[in-house]
Amino acid sequence: MQTVRESGDGHVGVTVGELRESGVLARILAQLGPARAASIGPGDDCAVLSSVGDVVVTTDTMIEGPDFRLAWHRGFDLGWKLAATNLSDVAAMGARPTALTVALACPKTTPVALLEEIARGIDAACRALAPGCGVVGGDLGQAPVLTAAVTALGDMEGRAPVTRAGAAPGDTVAYAGPLGLAGLGLALLFQHCSDEEGVAHAEGLPELRERHAAELAAQFAPAAPIGLGVVASEAGATAMMDVSDGxxxxxxxxxxxxxxxxxxxxxxxxxxxxSQQGVAVPLRAMLEGGEDHGLLATFPAGTELPAGFQVIGTVTELGSAAPAAGTAAPAAGTAAPAVGSLSVDGEPYAPGGWDPYNKLTTLGS
Amino acid sequence: MQTVRESGDGHVGVTVGELRESGVLARILAQLGPARAASIGPGDDCAVLSSVGDVVVTTDTMIEGPDFRLAWHRGFDLGWKLAATNLSDVAAMGARPTALTVALACPKTTPVALLEEIARGIDAACRALAPGCGVVGGDLGQAPVLTAAVTALGDMEGRAPVTRAGAAPGDTVAYAGPLGLAGLGLALLFQHCSDEEGVAHAEGLPELRERHAAELAAQFAPAAPIGLGVVASEAGATAMMDVSDGxxxxxxxxxxxxxxxxxxxxxxxxxxxxSQQGVAVPLRAMLEGGEDHGLLATFPAGTELPAGFQVIGTVTELGSAAPAAGTAAPAAGTAAPAVGSLSVDGEPYAPGGWDPYNKLTTLGS
Structure with a gap:
C-alpha cells in the first residue's frame, strides 16, 4: 500500500483513487465560479465561448519536482500561480482573459482535498486578477507526480494584438508589477528549506513565511498586473510581453x-x-529573478504612461550606442548594439540563461 | 548517468537535456504546418486566431504509463492520437477545428527525435482529419515521464453547438466511425505484449502489428471522423458526443x-x-471498447442520415419501454426506463465503468 501524500497544507483524507472520477470532478467543480463569456461550461465535449474580437490562446504546465514542490507549496497557491502565469500571457497581448481549461493528473494516493485547494486557488486568482474569467473545462488523469496543464483564452475585443515585435528606436521601455521579489523568494526557499542536494523540506518554512512574507507571497502566488494589459494596449503600447524568465x-x-x-x-x-513592500531588492534580482509575471512594454516617446507602469529604459537606435541619461558614454571602440542586444547603462549585458531542462535553482544577490 | 530512453521507434541520439530549449523548440516547430485561422502562431506570449462564430475549447492529457507505453507506441502515433482525441471533441460540438496548443514535458534523457516524431504525428493528423487546423502554441517542460497536454479550439461558424443534452424521445440514434476496434487492439497488446504484471514490452509487437493491423492501427492512430461533426450538425443532429470511453x-x-x-x-x-476491415468485432467490444473516437449522434426520426452514420438505436420514451424492432417486449413488471438509462434490445444494460485512476486493462470478448 502506498502512503497517502501530503501537500504543504497537510491535507490527508480521501484520495483520488478511492473516490471515482465523477466524485473527484464534482468536488473540484464545486470550487469554481462561472466564466462570463461561456454559454456552455464544463460537462460537455467542449466548452463554448463567445468572443467579440480575435481569440488569443496560451498554455503552460506546472509539474511537481521541476516546477514546484509539495513540501513548499500549498494547493491554493499552486492554483493561483497556475492561473496567474497563464492570465499574464493573455494580458501581454492586450487581451482580456475569458476562460481557462485545466488538466490535472496525479498519483492515486493524492488527497482529493489537495485538488480542491488547487481549484479554489485558480478560481480566486481569476476573480482577483481577471474578473469574468473562469474555468470552462478540463481533464483528470493519473501521473507519477502532480501535473497541471492550464490553457488560457482571451478576447482581443477589437483591439490589435500587442506582440513582442513592435518596439521602435526611441520608444520608452516600461515595466509594471513586482520585480525580482519572486526570484528572491525562490532563493530563500532553496537556502533555508532544502538539503544539500536541493531536496525541498518544510522545516523552517513557517518562520520563513513570517520573516519574508513579501518574497514568498511573490513566489507562491504572484500578484500579476493582469488588468494592465488592456490598459497598456489602449495607451498605445508598441510591444509587450510577460516577464516570466527574468x-x-x-x-x-x-x-x-x-x-x-x-x-x-x-x-x-x-x-x-x-525597495518593494519593505524589501530591499538588489539590481541583480531585478534583472535575473524570474516568475514575477509583470508586464514589460514599450511606448512611443512622450506617451503618458498608464498608472502602474514605470519607465526603466529606452529602445536604442541600432548602430548608435545610446547610453542612459547620467551614465558615461561608451568608450570609443565599443561595438554598436546589435539586434536583440540588451545593455544596462549603455554597457552590454548578457542575461543569465533559463532552460526548463537545466534550471537555475539559486539567485545570488 | 541516466540511460538514454528509447521510444517504440528506437530513437536515440541527442536528448532534450543536451540541446537547449530553443534548440528543441526549433526542431519541433520545423515539423508543424500553419493553422489557417492564426494571424499569430507560436513564438509570442499567445497565439491569435480569428473566429467566425463562437469558440469551442477542450483539453486532454496523455501520460506515459497510464495512457500510453513507449514500448508499444511510436512517437508519430502518439502525436496522431493526441490530436485525434482532441479534434474529436471539437467535432462532437458541430464545430470546425481551428487550432491546437501542445504542452510537452519529459525527462532530460528523452531523445529530441521522439518529440519531433510526436510533432510530426500531430501535424499529420491535423492535415488528414481537420485540414486548416494546426498547432499555434505550446510549452516545453521537464517531467519524470513523457507528458503531453493538448488543447483544441474550434469555430462554430455561426451554427448552434450540438450538445449532449438535445436528444428527444423518438430520435434516431446513430454512430459514425470504427467501433470496438481500438479496444480490441488494446486487449491484444495486453495479451501478447505485456508480462503477468501488465508491464508492457515490445517482444512480438512486429508480428502483432502484421497479424492485427486494423485493431492496432485503430488503437495507435484512430481515424476519427472529424469532418462528420459539421456534417451531422448541418443535417440536424439533436445531440452528439465523441465516444472515447466505450x-x-x-x-x-x-x-x-x-x-x-x-x-x-x-x-x-x-x-x-x-465486420470491420476484415476483423470480426464481437458485440461486447462494440459496447465496451473505448478509444475509437467515433461520433454518437441523435437525429429527428426520418432524417436522412449523412453518409458515414449508421442507425444503431432509438431514443425511447421515459416510462414506456420501447424494445427495438424484432425483439421481444419486456416482460410484464419490467421497470420503465429511467432517465439516463441504456438498454440493448429493450433489456437494461449496465455499462462497464471507466475511471482514470482505476483503468480497465483488458477487454474480454
Missing part, C-alpha cells in the same frame, strides 16, 4: 523580436524597484 | 444529459459493425 532575458527576447536593442537604466530601476 | 458508457451519459433513455439494437450493431 527581466534581462525577456527584454533581450523582446529586443530580438522587434529587431532593436534595449538599454535599461540601473538608477531608474533602483529608484522604482529598489 | 459506446455503452458514453451513450448512457448522453441519455442522462438529455433526460431520456436510449435503446440500442444488437442486430443493427452486428450488421453494421460486426
Amino acid at each position: 527581466l534581462a532575458l525577456d527584454a533581450a527576447r523582446l529586443a530580438r523580436a522587434s529587431g532593436v536593442a534595449l538599454d535599461l537604466a540601473s538608477d531608474v530601476l533602483r529608484g522604482a524597484f529598489g | 459506446l455503452a458508457l458514453d451513450a448512457a451519459r448522453l441519455a442522462r444529459a438529455s433526460g431520456v433513455a436510449l435503446d440500442l439494437a444488437s442486430d443493427v450493431l452486428r450488421g453494421a459493425f460486426g
Whole structure:
C-alpha cells in the first residue's frame, strides 16, 4: 500500500483513487465560479465561448519536482500561480482573459482535498486578477507526480494584438508589477528549506513565511498586473510581453523580436524597484529573478504612461550606442548594439540563461 | 548517468537535456504546418486566431504509463492520437477545428527525435482529419515521464453547438466511425505484449502489428471522423458526443444529459459493425471498447442520415419501454426506463465503468 501524500497544507483524507472520477470532478467543480463569456461550461465535449474580437490562446504546465514542490507549496497557491502565469500571457497581448481549461493528473494516493485547494486557488486568482474569467473545462488523469496543464483564452475585443515585435528606436521601455521579489523568494526557499542536494523540506518554512512574507507571497502566488494589459494596449503600447524568465532575458527576447536593442537604466530601476513592500531588492534580482509575471512594454516617446507602469529604459537606435541619461558614454571602440542586444547603462549585458531542462535553482544577490 | 530512453521507434541520439530549449523548440516547430485561422502562431506570449462564430475549447492529457507505453507506441502515433482525441471533441460540438496548443514535458534523457516524431504525428493528423487546423502554441517542460497536454479550439461558424443534452424521445440514434476496434487492439497488446504484471514490452509487437493491423492501427492512430461533426450538425443532429470511453458508457451519459433513455439494437450493431476491415468485432467490444473516437449522434426520426452514420438505436420514451424492432417486449413488471438509462434490445444494460485512476486493462470478448 502506498502512503497517502501530503501537500504543504497537510491535507490527508480521501484520495483520488478511492473516490471515482465523477466524485473527484464534482468536488473540484464545486470550487469554481462561472466564466462570463461561456454559454456552455464544463460537462460537455467542449466548452463554448463567445468572443467579440480575435481569440488569443496560451498554455503552460506546472509539474511537481521541476516546477514546484509539495513540501513548499500549498494547493491554493499552486492554483493561483497556475492561473496567474497563464492570465499574464493573455494580458501581454492586450487581451482580456475569458476562460481557462485545466488538466490535472496525479498519483492515486493524492488527497482529493489537495485538488480542491488547487481549484479554489485558480478560481480566486481569476476573480482577483481577471474578473469574468473562469474555468470552462478540463481533464483528470493519473501521473507519477502532480501535473497541471492550464490553457488560457482571451478576447482581443477589437483591439490589435500587442506582440513582442513592435518596439521602435526611441520608444520608452516600461515595466509594471513586482520585480525580482519572486526570484528572491525562490532563493530563500532553496537556502533555508532544502538539503544539500536541493531536496525541498518544510522545516523552517513557517518562520520563513513570517520573516519574508513579501518574497514568498511573490513566489507562491504572484500578484500579476493582469488588468494592465488592456490598459497598456489602449495607451498605445508598441510591444509587450510577460516577464516570466527574468527581466534581462525577456527584454533581450523582446529586443530580438522587434529587431532593436534595449538599454535599461540601473538608477531608474533602483529608484522604482529598489525597495518593494519593505524589501530591499538588489539590481541583480531585478534583472535575473524570474516568475514575477509583470508586464514589460514599450511606448512611443512622450506617451503618458498608464498608472502602474514605470519607465526603466529606452529602445536604442541600432548602430548608435545610446547610453542612459547620467551614465558615461561608451568608450570609443565599443561595438554598436546589435539586434536583440540588451545593455544596462549603455554597457552590454548578457542575461543569465533559463532552460526548463537545466534550471537555475539559486539567485545570488 | 541516466540511460538514454528509447521510444517504440528506437530513437536515440541527442536528448532534450543536451540541446537547449530553443534548440528543441526549433526542431519541433520545423515539423508543424500553419493553422489557417492564426494571424499569430507560436513564438509570442499567445497565439491569435480569428473566429467566425463562437469558440469551442477542450483539453486532454496523455501520460506515459497510464495512457500510453513507449514500448508499444511510436512517437508519430502518439502525436496522431493526441490530436485525434482532441479534434474529436471539437467535432462532437458541430464545430470546425481551428487550432491546437501542445504542452510537452519529459525527462532530460528523452531523445529530441521522439518529440519531433510526436510533432510530426500531430501535424499529420491535423492535415488528414481537420485540414486548416494546426498547432499555434505550446510549452516545453521537464517531467519524470513523457507528458503531453493538448488543447483544441474550434469555430462554430455561426451554427448552434450540438450538445449532449438535445436528444428527444423518438430520435434516431446513430454512430459514425470504427467501433470496438481500438479496444480490441488494446486487449491484444495486453495479451501478447505485456508480462503477468501488465508491464508492457515490445517482444512480438512486429508480428502483432502484421497479424492485427486494423485493431492496432485503430488503437495507435484512430481515424476519427472529424469532418462528420459539421456534417451531422448541418443535417440536424439533436445531440452528439465523441465516444472515447466505450459506446455503452458514453451513450448512457448522453441519455442522462438529455433526460431520456436510449435503446440500442444488437442486430443493427452486428450488421453494421460486426465486420470491420476484415476483423470480426464481437458485440461486447462494440459496447465496451473505448478509444475509437467515433461520433454518437441523435437525429429527428426520418432524417436522412449523412453518409458515414449508421442507425444503431432509438431514443425511447421515459416510462414506456420501447424494445427495438424484432425483439421481444419486456416482460410484464419490467421497470420503465429511467432517465439516463441504456438498454440493448429493450433489456437494461449496465455499462462497464471507466475511471482514470482505476483503468480497465483488458477487454474480454
